Amino acid sequence: MKIKLLLLATLIVFSSCGGVKKYNEQIGKLHSPQELKDDVDAAYNQLKKYHPRLYQYTSKEVLNFKFDSLKQSIKTPLSSRDFYEKLSPVIASVRQGHLVISPPNIKRNRKERKEFREKAFSFYTMKFEYLDEKLWLINAMGKDTLLIGSEVLAVEDKSPKELIEKYNNLIASDGYNKTFYDGFVGSRFPGFYIKNNGFQDSIRITFKNTDSIFTQTILWKNKKDAETISKDSLAAGVGEKIAVKKLTKEEKKAKQIKKYNSKRGYIASTKEYTRTFSLIGTDSLTAYMKIRNFSNGNPDDFYEETFNTIDSLGITNMILDLRNNGGGSLAEIDDLYSYFTDSPYTLVRPSEVNTRTPFFPFLINNTNPGVVQGLAVLFSPVILTHNLLKTKKVDDTIYYRFKASKEHKPKPNNYKGNLYVLVNGNSFSASSILSTQLKGTNRATFVGQETGGAYNGTVAGLFKGYELPNSKVSLRIGMMQVETYYKVEPDGYGVPVDKEITPTRADREAQRDPEVEWVLNDIKIKG
Template sequence: MALILCLLLLLTSAFPSFAQESTIYQPDAMQKDLLKFKTALINTHPGIYEYQTPEEFELFMNQLNLEASKPLEAKTFYKIVLKLIAKIHDAHSGAHPYKALGKVFKNQKRLPFQVFIKNQRIFIVRNMSNQSIPEGSEIISIDASLSNNIVSEMLKHYSADGISTSGMEHYLGVSYLSFSKTYPIVFEAKPTYQITYKDYNTREIVTKTVASISRAEYVETELKKYSSNSKKFKEKAFDFKINEEEKYAYLQITRFFKDSFQEPESTYPDFYSTCFKEIETKGIKYLIVDLRDNDGGKLSNAAHLLRYFVDKPFTPTNEITTKGNDEYYLETIGDTLSFNSDFGLERKANGDYKVTNSDYLTELKVFEPIEKYGFDGKIIVLIDGGASSAGGAGPAILQEYTDAVFIGSETFGTAGVGNGINKTYIYGEYTEVAISIPLMHSDIAINEHLKRRGVLPDYEITNSIHNIINDRDVILEFAVEKLFEKKD
């Protein structure tokens, strides 16, 4: 399923009206909900101990309980739960404010910048403030807190799949977890911020006060100033073109579903067929597959692409497992989830259950090579920290089964320790914070030693702030100019 991060739950159930900003939670209430979350994670999360031992998790929970041992504002408790989820290093897990607290965060003002973060440095890409700060300027500090300290603190509250940090730095620059709206969550939300920056044009160090703005003001100003709004989720799921002059094909896939998960299974196979028919007709021997910022979707749609590059049958996913069946989940979380009937669960020797019904989860099926229009030329795959969920697993199987050259930066993850197929939501009984837990794990059919982090490129190439503000794509340039050199 597509990775959808940091969506705030705004439930419509009735709740007393009061000033939520000043709501204070008592230690007993917070610690009871922390215990509820801890128990649910241990009982249901498929990868709770992937990046920590049970002993380490227990120590961390003790630390969080200590933080919650005094009365705290509701927003502060939410930050504690964010740290709990970030500790798992699974991006399909989440922490969510709801009811009145959810409305507080929905209406909370944000920093007036879109940023680019790299190596704990923060650069302004778009400036929606009323201050004349040039695009490309580097933020040195916010309210006297240095940029590297800011990024380090952000990474305690938000994490990518695994323990690599480059993917999370990438995500702080895009709409899902944009720095503009997550900074006031992790740090204090204020009417104004003191920004010290290095001016992109003059190289001078300047300090200015900028006002926070609402989401509506942010969107309106950005559209007026830049003629577009930055969105990670692209309108077009895929694109294809052939460069007649350089004799190479360019295939861009921004997600592995076009319009919905219920769309016809033939959607991507039909698109690929059209592309590779044209490639063969025109005798193209060089192909760039651009999977940067791919949001995910169905891994089977990545597998259908791989069919054009292989000569043997393959199965992209070894197995999909979950911790229990309907009876187990009814006992542990109070919901059967209809897993037995939907997925044909079968008990494993270790007590977990595996999916045997592949009608819906087609990534468990065997995929045959496509002989007609099969491609035997040179393949270049472009990746970055925005390639997540199936968007990260897709490059992983391409790397496993082909000799494609990978250019860019490490992906957000391969498949994490959970997937987005099914989630459960555990709601605090005494606080207005909930957590979401993925209930299934996909064991992607790649080398065992490559599963705990994202796909790594053969050539580490990243755009700099200078490239970004000048609208230059050096990753694509490198692919074309360096790796498509033709020898007579």
């Protein structure tokens, strides 16, 4: 038996190596026009099969024309990456921000993966902002902190403006919104650059700081050689430093840090917290809560602790900062909203789907590892029962019932004071759904820019991954229309603001936050 198991393990290793080699050869070659046309058809068929609102913003006739025109334009062989750049604008014309297309990347065998995991690339941890049609480095780690505040003049031989305009053409916001693009690509610039250029051993960036122009070559380094920052002092919010109290016993300190980090959702790669809370203002105390996303940590405990503090202090003015919040958990925003209302509420409507069993295409697809697909098959009776209980067909339309689509009660310690919500084009997905609920109930004053996510909802929830058979370009297709309880016309725009403010580079250089400053001044005026 031991010999058989050893032989099986050896066979798996060799077949894996062979599969990696075959895959890399596949994505490295030129594909014939017919192969690429077949991939175009495969992509469109997947969209028609799984996307519940494919023609919400672009008509069927127009979308048919775009896919047909793309096929007719392919007359010579193309690489996978060149094909990706042709297909992306057509996929983006669906105007659904959660619909993502990605070029293939090389695969690595086990030894190569191990070596790769031991290396770090500081470019990934850099944070950028695109303001005044220029790209600025706003945060970095280790020695790269010396570069913070610099303008990026070039990445290799391309200007940031040229690159961002190109990447904007390859993505979509929800509907017709315009605030999403520059902010989204700028804040995620390293990810977009690597995605669209593939793996590189190094990246050469030209910076400008005051009157000095210099070039920095960023290399992959062994993690043990990369500089780290202590967890005891981390940037958390506007003018706030979070310090973990030092304890006498190391074990007790580690336990406290773990609990503290869990509540706030510690982000190890950037040494930041997902959720922070502080008191700001001089004339009167104003609660300031910054939520970077709705995805990690233990939010229930954080919100309970925070609103208990607000209640005990009798605070009557609060800022909820959702700027650059790309979304996340529907359950978390449902829980958070329950602290902002004193009436029973429903967050979203039942979600339109194209199948009674949406969890199967989510789990069983050619982008998921074999072990995930195997487990899905093993537990298929449980998954099937769950899906059938959660879905219902009404007049030829299938709906999936989220927990958030049921009526919920407010929290006993709900906040009844004045609420200001800060948003911008990077406020997307779940943060836009929360904003819609607050806007629809006239619960808050909105400051900043129109949200990048649509007021009336978005197609997300579960995603079907699909790798095209020839080019290996992949799609991530949203399968659930997460529709907000409150709706407006016309459809396809974000949550509007009551006071529009667009930050400038001068604000950043002066370390000013114009949105927060406006809110504090408005609180002062209103007494």
